[in-house]
Amino acid sequence: MLVHAHPDDETTGTGATMARYASEGVPVCLVTCTRGERGEVVADDLAQLRDAGPDALGKYRESELAAAMTELGVKRYVWLGGAGRWWDSGMVGTPENEHQRAFYRAELTEPVRALVEVLRREQPTVVVTYDPHGGYGHPDHIQAHRVTMAAITPAADPEYAPELGEPWRVPKVYWSVVPRSAVLKMAEEVGAEFAEQMPGATDDKITARLDGEEYLPAKLAALRAYRSQVNLDDGFFARFVKGAQFRYEHFQLVHGARGPAGPGEQGWEDDLFAGLA
Template sequence: MIIKEGAVAGFGVLCVHAHPDDEAIWTGGTLARYADEGARTAVVTCTWAEGTVRAGELERSLGVLGAGEPRLLGYADANKPESAPGAPRFLDVPFDEAVGRVVGHIRRFRPDVVLTYDAYGSYGHPDHVHAHRVTMAAVEAAGYDQLHPGTGEPWRPRALYLSTVPRSVVVSHWRSVFGTDPEPGQTLPGVPDDQVTTRLDVGRWAERKWEAMHAHASEVGRGASMTLLTGLPEQARAQMLANEWYRRVGHTGPPETALGA
C-alpha cells in the first residue's frame, strides 16, 4: 500500500531526531502534510530535558506541525551540558539503553513508518549520526519479543526512511551561498541523486514548516542548519522548504512521491 493522495486514517509516522529544531528543519513538511491528511504523527527527541528553553520551543514547533506532545529522552546534547543538567550525554549512554528507550516509543506509538537521519547524520553532527545508529537498531529490535522486555508489545514498522538531500541540490546551494563549487574531495552532506528513493512535495506546507522552525527562537541565527537556510537566496530557500527527500531502507522499486507502507 502506498499513501498517494491522502493518508489512510490511523497511518502512523514517527520521527526520531537528535535535537529540538531538527523535527522542523528535516521533516517539518512531512509531519504537517501527513497530520493534515489524517495520519498519526509524533517525534522522539533524543537530547534536551523538560523545563529547558529549547524543550519549550520544541513543544511550540510540534503544535504548529500537528505532531503531538514532546517525547524527550532527556539526554544531554554533545556540546551543551546545560541541555540536560545532571544527565549523561546522548553519545555516552550505553548503546543498548538508548535503543531500548526508542524501542519503547515505537511499541507504544506503533508507527507504520519511522523517519530519522541518513548515516552521515544529514550533515555530520555526532548526535545526528548516533541517532541514526540507535534508530536503525531500535526499528529492528522493536519486532522481537525477546528484546527489551517491559517496553510494550512487539511492533515492526513497515518502512524506515532516512532524511537526506540529493547531492546535486547540495552543490547548487553551495554555489548560491559561496559563489563557487566545493573543493575537490570536500566532504558534503547528502547522497548521490540516484540513492534518493523518495521526494515529498511539501510546498503547501512550507509556510507551516518555516513557522515551526522559527518557534526555535534561540536557534535562529545560531544553529548551523537554521543559519544556512536563512542565508540562502529566496529561490533556493523556497526549494528546500518545499521538498523533503529520503532514502527508504531496502527500497528497490520506482521512485516514491509519498511514504510507503
C-alpha cells in the first residue's frame, strides 16, 4: 500500500515500484489523500480548468489518476475519506493553505481513522509514504506522512475502533526518499533550483533501492496521463525524466526488520518484501 498526497505523486516517486509489483501479481493499493484541486494546469487545451474552480479540476484529475493506474497495472486505488473529502492545500503561505478544507489543516483524528479502516480492509504487508519533510516540503506530503505514521499503531490495536474491522499489524513501513547525491545530480542535469527545498536522504539512511528501468515505459505512460499537470515534451518534467536517476526509486525502512541485501555494493535491499516469509 502506498499513501500519496495528490494524483501524479505516486507515479513520479514510486511508479516503477508499483508497476513492478503489479506485474508480479502482488496486490497493490494506492491511497490518495486529495484530488490535487490546486494544481497548476499546464496544458493549454485544458485552459478552461484554470478558471473552473478547484472542484472541477479535482474531478478531472480523478480521471487522470484512473488512466495512470491502468498504465501501471494497478487495479486498487482509493481516496482517503472519499473523493474530495479534503482538498489540496497549496503551498505554505498561500490562501489555499488556509482554506477550511485544506488537507494540511485537518485534525489528525478523522484522516487517521479513515486510513485505519483502509489498512484493516486491505491488510498490506508493506506500507510506503513520505519522509517527515514530505520530500520537498509540500504541506500535503507532510500531512500524508503524519497521518500514515499515526495510523500504523491503532490499526493493530484491537481496542481502537473495533467497528472498522479486525486489527492489522503492518510488518514493514518505508519512506520514499531521494538520495541527497541524486538531488544534486538532478539539479545539474535539469537545471532545477530545488536542492535547498529537497534535502534528500544520506546513503546511510537509505535501506532499499529498486531499479525500475524495465518499468520506465509504464511509468512514463502513467505520467503522460496527467496532462493537466505534466508536460513530458518541454520544461522541467521533460528534462527530469531523461535524467540518469529517474530509473531508480529509493526507500528508508522505518518499521520492521531489514531484509537481506541486494547485489549492490551499498548493502541496500532490492525488494521491499525482502526478509518476509
